[in-house]
Amino acid sequence: MHRIGKSFGFEAAHRLSGLPEGHKCGRSHGHSYSVEVRLAARRLSGPGFVADFAVLDEFRAYLQRTFDHRDLNDVMDAEPTSENLARHFFRWCATGLALPDGVRVESVRVSETASTWAEYAPEEA
Numbered sequence: 001m002h003r004i005g006k007s008f009g010f011e012a013a014h015r016l017s018g019l020p021e022g023h024k025c026g027r028s029h030g031h032s033y034s035v036e037v038r039l040a041a042r043r044l045s046g047p048g049f050v051a052d053f054a055v056l057d058e059f060r061a062y063l064q065r066t067f068d069h070r071d072l073n074d075v076m077d078a079e080p081t082s083e084n085l086a087r088h089f090f091r092w093c094a095t096g097l098a099l100p101d102g103v104r105v106e107s108v109r110v111s112e113t114a115s116t117w118a119e120y121a122p123e124e125a
């Protein structure tokens with residue numbers, strides 16, 4: 001299997017519900033989010049690509065348009081945890097990107113900080 005990945009960033013605010021009283025993440029605060037999208041293919045095409053990294057430009061535009069400098073509680077239907085964001089971005093990429101035949105989105109990883117991450121990958125991947 002061949003795999004490629006590309007990372008993107010955006011700045012956003014959020015607050016999380018369902019946490020113990022006084023938990024710091026229940027207060028509105030912000031993160032410099034990092035999102036890594038991984039694509040996979042059994043065979044290379046063109047000059048020897050899984051896909052041109054530029055195929056992910058649409059995802060960058062989506063992040064900038066919809067998530068950058070936003071309150072994620074306004075943007076997301078679900079609680080704006082890293083896990084829910086990773087699943088949301090995976091589903092967007094799986095349906096919103098114009099991927100070459102034989103190329104699939106393997107996983108999406110979201111980081112709120114340099115030391116944490118959450119990843120979504122469908123079970124069959």
Ligand SMILES: Nc1nc2c(c(=O)[nH]1)N=C([C@H](O)[C@H](O)COP(=O)(O)OP(=O)(O)OP(=O)(O)O)CN2
Pocket residue numbers: 016025029080081082083112113116118
């Ligand atoms: N599994 C998850 N746990 C937490 C999430 C999450 O999305 N998934 N999110 C948060 C908060 O957003 C919080 O802002 C970030 O938490 P944390 O990394 O613990 O915060 P710090 O950067 O301040 O880390 P310290 O190690 O406490 O300095 C919480 N948990």
Ligand SMILES: [Zn+2]
Pocket residue numbers: 014025029030031112
């Ligand atoms: Zn947070």
